[in-house]
Amino acid sequence: MSIEPTGFGALVLVLLMVVVTLATRWGGVYVMAFVPIGQRVRRFIGAMSGSVLVALLAPMALEGDNGARLALLSTAITMLVVKKPLPAIAAGIVTAALFRQF
Numbered sequence: 001m002s003i004e005p006t007g008f009g010a011l012v013l014v015l016l017m018v019v020v021t022l023a024t025r026w027g028g029v030y031v032m033a034f035v036p037i038g039q040r041v042r043r044f045i046g047a048m049s050g051s052v053l054v055a056l057l058a059p060m061a062l063e064g065d066n067g068a069r070l071a072l073l074s075t076a077i078t079m080l081v082v083k084k085p086l087p088a089i090a091a092g093i094v095t096a097a098l099f100r101q102f
Contacts, residue, residue, distance in 0.1 A: 071096035
């Protein structure tokens with residue numbers, strides 16, 4: 001089966017992604033309802049979020065352009081200084097935009 005990624009096919013693809021995303025999120029909540037939340041599970045969940053973030057950002061740091069690398073660096077520095085994710089994300093976006101503008 002093949003869906004054309006233009007026109008009506010794009011809408012179908014987006015809707016399929018919505019269904020899959022909702023199914024995995026709701027499925028995760030359903031499955032975790034049966035798992036006792038002890039100290040070990042808490043540590044796993046805490047470590048998992050960081051590892052997912054690293055898995056998303058490592059390819060960008062290795063294969064991205066200098067704008068991407070500078071944005072990652074400014075995001076990391078802002079996060080270390082401010083310790084809040086929203087200003088750090090904003091700093092990364094602004095840095096990448098400014099680098100690519102000039």
